[in-house]
Amino acid sequence: MNTAENIAENIEDTNMHKIIPFPSPLRIHEDKTLRNNSPVGYRIFKDKLFKCLVIILSILSFLPLLLVLFHITKNGISVINWGFLTELPLPIGEKGGGVFNSIIGSLILIILSSIISIPLGISAGIYLAEKNKGRIANIINLCIVVLQGTPSIVIGIITYIWVVAPLGGFSALSGGIALSIMMLPVIIKSTEETLKLIPYHLKEASLALGVPYYKTILKVILPTGLSGILTGILLSVARITGETAPLLFTAFGNQFLNYNILKPIDSLPYRIFYYAMSPYPEWHTFAWGASFILVMIVLSFNLIARGISAKWKVQF
Numbered sequence: 424m425n426t427a428e429n430i431a432e433n434i435e436d437t438n439m440h441k442i443i444p445f446p447s448p449l450r451i452h453e454d455k456t457l458r459n460n461s462p463v464g465y466r467i468f469k470d471k472l473f474k475c476l477v478i479i480l481s482i483l484s485f486l487p488l489l490l491v492l493f494h495i496t497k498n499g500i501s502v503i504n505w506g507f508l509t510e511l512p513l514p515i516g517e518k519g520g521g522v523f524n525s526i527i528g529s530l531i532l533i534i535l536s537s538i539i540s541i542p543l544g545i546s547a548g549i550y551l552a553e554k555n556k557g558r559i560a561n562i563i564n565l566c567i568v569v570l571q572g573t574p575s576i577v578i579g580i581i582t583y584i585w586v587v588a589p590l591g592g593f594s595a596l597s598g599g600i601a602l603s604i605m606m607l608p609v610i611i612k613s614t615e616e617t618l619k620l621i622p623y624h625l626k627e628a629s630l631a632l633g634v635p636y637y638k639t640i641l642k643v644i645l646p647t648g649l650s651g652i653l654t655g656i657l658l659s660v661a662r663i664t665g666e667t668a669p670l671l672f673t674a675f676g677n678q679f680l681n682y683n684i685l686k687p688i689d690s691l692p693y694r695i696f697y698y699a700m701s702p703y704p705e706w707h708t709f710a711w712g713a714s715f716i717l718v719m720i721v722l723s724f725n726l727i728a729r730g731i732s733a734k735w736k737v738q739f
Contacts, residue, residue, distance in 0.1 A: 492718065499715030502708055508716075512678050512694075515703050522713050524680040528595070528689040529720075532674060533660055535599025535684065540606040541656060547607075548614025548652075549640060555615075563611075571608045578604050579669030587673055595681075595688035598674030602666060606659040613655020617648040654732045661724035665717055667692035691717045 506521055513520035551560055582601035587593055621644060629639040645652070670676070676693040677686070691713055698710035 495711065495714050495718050498708075499711035499713075502712030503715060507709075507712055511680060512709075515701075515706065520709070522691065522694055522709070522716070524677065525689045525691045525694040525713065526716070527680060527682075528674070528677070529664065529691045531595055531682070531684065531688060532598050532602060532670075532690055533664065535595060536602035536606055536663060537656070537660065539599060540603035540610060540659070543603075544607050544610025544656075544659075545614050545645075545652065547611045549618065549644075551611065551615040552618035553640075567608045567611055570604065574668075575605060575666050576668035576672075579672035582669065583672040590685070593673060593675035593687040595674055595684040595686065598670050598688065598690070599684070601669035601673045602663040605663050605666065605669070609659035609662060610652075610655050613658070614648075614652050617651030617655070618644060620651075621647050650731055650734075654728045657724050657728035657731070661721045661728070664721050664724065665692055667696050671696075691720075 506519055508521055508526070509523050510519060510521035511524050512522070547563055551563060554560055579601050582597055582604070586597040586600055590597065625643055625647065626639055629643045630636070634642070670690055670693050674690060674693070675687045676697060677689045681688050695710050695713045695717065698706040698713065701707070
């Protein structure tokens with residue numbers, strides 16, 4: 424037994440002190456060709472060609488916008504002056520006149536439609552973000568899809584039947600209702616998608632501290648997604664600012680300055696349509712000037728929305 428134990432100990436001591444040599448490093452030579460025997464230079468050429476093609480297609484995609492902006496600026500900027508911005512329209516044959524009533528009317532319509540659509544849109548967006556499954560959620564999503572695909576003139580006709588006919592006349596209120604219906608899909612979807620990006624543990628932490636559910640939504644969830652919600656609101660406002668068809672059946676137009684929301688009111692899209700359809704060259708010039716103002720307003724809303732989205736973006 425002692426002899427066997429001594430032999431085992433000698434074997435262990437030998438294995439412990441055995442030096443295992445480390446293999447020498449291998450030399451890897453760079454291969455100038457790929458497995459498919461295609462030269463690297465040819466692959467680089469195809470890569471650069473594809474990049475150039477993408478750049479050219481990207482430029483062509485917004486080239487029509489540049490041409491429209493150039494044409495409107497070329498024909499409309501010469502009409503812009505202080506009198507054009509602060510005076511009311513004058514009868515044909517008289518020099519001067521402006522679109523002050525149209526600018527004020529457009530602002531009133533935007534305010535009315537925002538007051539109606541923003542609370543409803545944000546509320547519906549919160550509901551879809553919190554409970555996106557169920558019969559009510561499916562009905563809301565179906566309504567959003569239908570509203571997004573509904574022509575604006577159809578919305579104007581429906582609003583005429585629902586609001587204008589019962590009130591007995593055209594009004595700024597009916598125009599605001601028609602535009603608010605068009606704003607709803609954008610606000611609802613932007614609110615829903617923004618709130619879905621917020622991590623669930625923020626709401627869990629608030630509820631775990633004993634904060635009521637409604638305060639969690641108002642004080643935690645909504646402030647966190649404020650940038651996305653504001654972006655959706657501004658984009659929806661930019662969309663309705665240039666709408667003409669619904670206003671033909673609702674607000675109708677007014678050549679005088681009016682602050683009463685129960686009376687017809689003017690707007691920049693309607694004034695552009697009215698001047699463009701007239702046979703007078705002077706009014707055609709005014710239409711270009713009003714178009715330039717309208718494009719600048721819409722462009723400003725879009726730039727502000729992009730700025731808010733970039734500056735107040737919350738990353739998780």
